Amino acid sequence: MTAGGSSRTERVLAPDFVASLEELSIEEIRSRRDQAQAEREFQSYLRRLIQVRQDIVRAELDRRAQGGEWAPLIDRLTSVLSEGPPRGPGRGEALPLGPSPEDMAEADRQADAAAGGVLSDPATLDDESLARAAQALEEREHEVSANRLAVLRVHDQLHEELKRRYREDPSLIPSEV
Numbered sequence: 359m360t361a362g363g364s365s366r367t368e369r370v371l372a373p374d375f376v377a378s379l380e381e382l383s384i385e386e387i388r389s390r391r392d393q394a395q396a397e398r399e400f401q402s403y404l405r406r407l408i409q410v411r412q413d414i415v416r417a418e419l420d421r422r423a424q425g426g427e428w429a430p431l432i433d434r435l436t437s438v439l440s441e442g443p444p445r446g447p448g449r450g451e452a453l454p455l456g457p458s459p460e461d462m463a464e465a466d467r468q469a470d471a472a473a474g475g476v477l478s479d480p481a482t483l484d485d486e487s488l489a490r491a492a493q494a495l496e497e498r499e500h501e502v503s504a505n506r507l508a509v510l511r512v513h514d515q516l517h518e519e520l521k522r523r524y525r526e527d528p529s530l531i532p533s534e535v
Contacts, residue, residue: 370397373510381434387519394513400461401506407469408502412439413474413494418488436474480519 369375370393379387420426457465474491483491524531 360449366393366397366400367505367509370394375429376512376515378513384388384520384523386525387516391513391516393522394509396457397508398509398513399457400465401502401509403457403462404465404468405499405502405506408472411469411473412492412499415480415488415492415495418483419492420483422472422485427455430466447503468498469489 370390375390375394382390456462472495474494480488480491
């Protein structure tokens with residue numbers, strides 16, 4: 359499930375990351391929750407970067423299928439990106455701060471690798487290369503989505519353990535906000 363993931367992905371998704379939570383210190387639970395949160399934000403950002411590349415490839419495939427006119431790359435990108443990311447219901451959490459600059463650079467590198475250079479200008483690719491790029495991006499998006507879902511489950515387990523401890527002993531709730 360962690361194909362192309364980071365060492366943090368592997369660490370967060372390892373079974374022992376959430377094993378015997380009741381035996382860990384609250385500081386360790388918080389640390390693991392924060393690691394899972396960072397990984398969730400990374401996976402979400404990576405997935406969106408891949409989806410943008412998918413949108414660009416699909417727009418080029420659609421243009422070719424409809425016999426549409428060629429337009430400058432900047433116009434095509436503006437059209438594809440103006441729709442924005444798909445939004446689902448929130449998880450009722452504090453607003454995430456987003457991935458670190460290092461995570462953003464790594465996500466960009468991974469998304470570019472999945473796209474195989476398609477973002478430079480998909481109109482210059484032959485039909486077979488464009489179809490291969492679309493397939494590779496779809497496969498990578500599915501892998502990232504599976505990783506993200508697994509990370510969400512880990513994060514939820516850690517969050518639930520913290521809530522359980524806070525209910526049992528409210529003095530454990532951090533006072534600094």
